[in-house]
Amino acid sequence: MLELSGLSVTYGKVRAVEDIALTAARGEAVALIGANGAGKSSILKAILGLATSSGSVRVDGTELTGRPSHARVMRGVALSPEGRHVFPQMSVLENLEMGFIGGDFPALCEDMLELFPRLRERSSQLAGSMSGGEQQMLAIARALMSRPKVLMLDEPTLGLAPIIVDQIRALIGLLKTKGMTVLLAEQNAEMALAATDRAYVLETGHITATGPSAKLAADPAIRRAYLGL
Amino acid sequence: MLELLLQQAVNGLTQGMAYALVALGLTMIFGVLHIINFSHGELYMLGGLMAVVATTMLGLPYGLALVLAVVAVVAIAALVDLVAVRPVLPTKDGPSTVLLSTFAVSLLLHQSVLSTWGPNPSRVEGLAGSLSLGPIVITNHRLLVLVSGVVILLAIEYVLRRTLVGRRIRAVAQSEFAAQVVGIDVARIRTLTFLGAAAIAAIAGALIAPVSLFTPSMGQHAIITAFVVVVIGGMGNATGAVVCGLLLGLLEALASAFMPQDMGTAVIYALLLIFLLIRPQGLFAGRAR
Structure with missing residues (x-):
C-alpha cells in the first residue's frame, strides 16, 4: 500500500506541489489527472526520491522519506518515466x-x-x-x-497510437489482478479514468477533487475540464 | 631515413599509449560524472613517483612497484573525491566549480612533490634488455608499455561490456536520470569510475617513468595533452580517447624527428585549435558509449 501525507515538492523557491495526501491500496489502480504543470510528475518523482520534497511517503508501512532513490527501488517502488528514458x-x-x-x-x-x-x-x-x-x-x-509493489506510470500513452494505448490499459488491469498497486499520471484523462479504480484531480499543485474514477468520469465539471465534453 | 621514421614511430606509440590511458580515464570521468578532473595528470605523476620510490628507495622489484603505485594513487584519489569532488558537485554550477577545486588539488600535489623531491629528473629501473627487429630497436620496457596498455584497454572494454558493474557505468553515462529511476546507486558508480580512472593513470605513470624519466612536471604535460586527445576524440568517448592518444603520441614523435625540439608539442596544440574551429564535437562524437 502506498500512503502519502503532507507531501510538498519544491524546485528552488518554486513550490510545485503542496500538502498532498494520497493512498493507493494493494491491487488498486489510482490515477493522477490534471493539465500539464499541475504537479503529477513531481509527485511521482518525489515518491522515488528524485525531487526535493517534504512530508511522508510510506510503502506497506515503511517510511521512505530521506532514503535515496536506489533504496526506494529496493523497497518496492518503480517508475516508468515520462519520455521513456530508456538507455539508448x-x-x-x-x-x-x-x-x-x-x-x-x-x-x-x-x-x-x-x-x-x-x-x-x-x-x-x-x-x-x-x-x-x-x-x-x-x-x-x-x-x-x-x-515492484508500487508501479508508477508517468504519461505512458503520450504520443502513442490508440492500439498501444489499449495495450497499456489492458496491462494495468492485468497488474492489478497480480496485486500490484498502480499509480498512473496522465493528461489523457479519458484513458486514465477508464483504466483506474480511483483518481485524484490536480490543479497547480493541489488536489481539487478525488473519488472513484467512474464517478469522476461522469462529473460534468470534470468532463468539461478534462474530457473536452 | 626509413629507419629513423620507424624508430620514432615505436617511440611515439609508447608515449601515445600513456596519453591514451590518461585520456581514457579523463574521458570516463567526464562521461560518467560530467566533470573535468584537472588533478588527473597529477595522479599520473604520482604513479611515476611511486615507481621511483618503490624501486630506488625501497628496493622493490618493478612489478611490485606497479602494484604499490596503483594502491597509493587510488588512496589519494579517494581523498580527492571526498574533499574536492563529492561536496562540490551538488552545489550550484557544480561541474564548473569541480574544475576549479581539482585545479587547486592539482597545484597542491604538484607543488608538494616539487618542494620535497626537487625538479630534477629521476631514473626508474624498468625491464632491462631490448629487442631488435631489423633496423629498429625496441627496449623490453617499451614493449611492456605497449603490451600492458593493450591488455588494460581490453580489460576495460571487457568490464564495460561484459560485467554488470560495467554496464551500470555505461547506463549512468547514457542517462543519469534513467539510472536513478531503475535504482542504480549513481553515487557509488561515480566513485568507482573516479577511482578506476585514477588506477589507470597510476599504471600509466608507473609504466612510462622508466621510458621518459620521472619529473614532478610530467603530470602537467600529460593533462594538457590528455585534454587535447579528449577534445579531438570527442568528450566522453572512450574509443576516441584511445585512438587519438596513440595518434598524438605518434604525431608528436614524428614531428620531433623533423622539427626543432618541442615543436612536436606545438603541433599538438595547433591541432587542438584546428579541431576546436572545424569539428568541436571531436572525431568520434556520437559513437557508442
Missing part, C-alpha cells in the same frame, strides 16, 4: 538487466518478453533505434523487472 545505446536485454535488482534474472526476463512479445523480437536491438511505442513497452518492462 543498450540493447533491450541490457535495459531489462538495468532494472533487475534480484531474484531469477532469466525467469523474470522471460516473463517480460512474454508480456511484451514485441520486445522479444527486438531483444538484441539498441533501445534508441526502436519506435516510441516499443520504447514505452521497454520502459514499463524495465520498471517491472524490480518486481
Whole structure:
C-alpha cells in the first residue's frame, strides 16, 4: 500500500506541489489527472526520491522519506518515466538487466518478453533505434523487472497510437489482478479514468477533487475540464 | 631515413599509449560524472613517483612497484573525491566549480612533490634488455608499455561490456536520470569510475617513468595533452580517447624527428585549435558509449 501525507515538492523557491495526501491500496489502480504543470510528475518523482520534497511517503508501512532513490527501488517502488528514458545505446536485454535488482534474472526476463512479445523480437536491438511505442513497452518492462509493489506510470500513452494505448490499459488491469498497486499520471484523462479504480484531480499543485474514477468520469465539471465534453 | 621514421614511430606509440590511458580515464570521468578532473595528470605523476620510490628507495622489484603505485594513487584519489569532488558537485554550477577545486588539488600535489623531491629528473629501473627487429630497436620496457596498455584497454572494454558493474557505468553515462529511476546507486558508480580512472593513470605513470624519466612536471604535460586527445576524440568517448592518444603520441614523435625540439608539442596544440574551429564535437562524437 502506498500512503502519502503532507507531501510538498519544491524546485528552488518554486513550490510545485503542496500538502498532498494520497493512498493507493494493494491491487488498486489510482490515477493522477490534471493539465500539464499541475504537479503529477513531481509527485511521482518525489515518491522515488528524485525531487526535493517534504512530508511522508510510506510503502506497506515503511517510511521512505530521506532514503535515496536506489533504496526506494529496493523497497518496492518503480517508475516508468515520462519520455521513456530508456538507455539508448543498450540493447533491450541490457535495459531489462538495468532494472533487475534480484531474484531469477532469466525467469523474470522471460516473463517480460512474454508480456511484451514485441520486445522479444527486438531483444538484441539498441533501445534508441526502436519506435516510441516499443520504447514505452521497454520502459514499463524495465520498471517491472524490480518486481515492484508500487508501479508508477508517468504519461505512458503520450504520443502513442490508440492500439498501444489499449495495450497499456489492458496491462494495468492485468497488474492489478497480480496485486500490484498502480499509480498512473496522465493528461489523457479519458484513458486514465477508464483504466483506474480511483483518481485524484490536480490543479497547480493541489488536489481539487478525488473519488472513484467512474464517478469522476461522469462529473460534468470534470468532463468539461478534462474530457473536452 | 626509413629507419629513423620507424624508430620514432615505436617511440611515439609508447608515449601515445600513456596519453591514451590518461585520456581514457579523463574521458570516463567526464562521461560518467560530467566533470573535468584537472588533478588527473597529477595522479599520473604520482604513479611515476611511486615507481621511483618503490624501486630506488625501497628496493622493490618493478612489478611490485606497479602494484604499490596503483594502491597509493587510488588512496589519494579517494581523498580527492571526498574533499574536492563529492561536496562540490551538488552545489550550484557544480561541474564548473569541480574544475576549479581539482585545479587547486592539482597545484597542491604538484607543488608538494616539487618542494620535497626537487625538479630534477629521476631514473626508474624498468625491464632491462631490448629487442631488435631489423633496423629498429625496441627496449623490453617499451614493449611492456605497449603490451600492458593493450591488455588494460581490453580489460576495460571487457568490464564495460561484459560485467554488470560495467554496464551500470555505461547506463549512468547514457542517462543519469534513467539510472536513478531503475535504482542504480549513481553515487557509488561515480566513485568507482573516479577511482578506476585514477588506477589507470597510476599504471600509466608507473609504466612510462622508466621510458621518459620521472619529473614532478610530467603530470602537467600529460593533462594538457590528455585534454587535447579528449577534445579531438570527442568528450566522453572512450574509443576516441584511445585512438587519438596513440595518434598524438605518434604525431608528436614524428614531428620531433623533423622539427626543432618541442615543436612536436606545438603541433599538438595547433591541432587542438584546428579541431576546436572545424569539428568541436571531436572525431568520434556520437559513437557508442
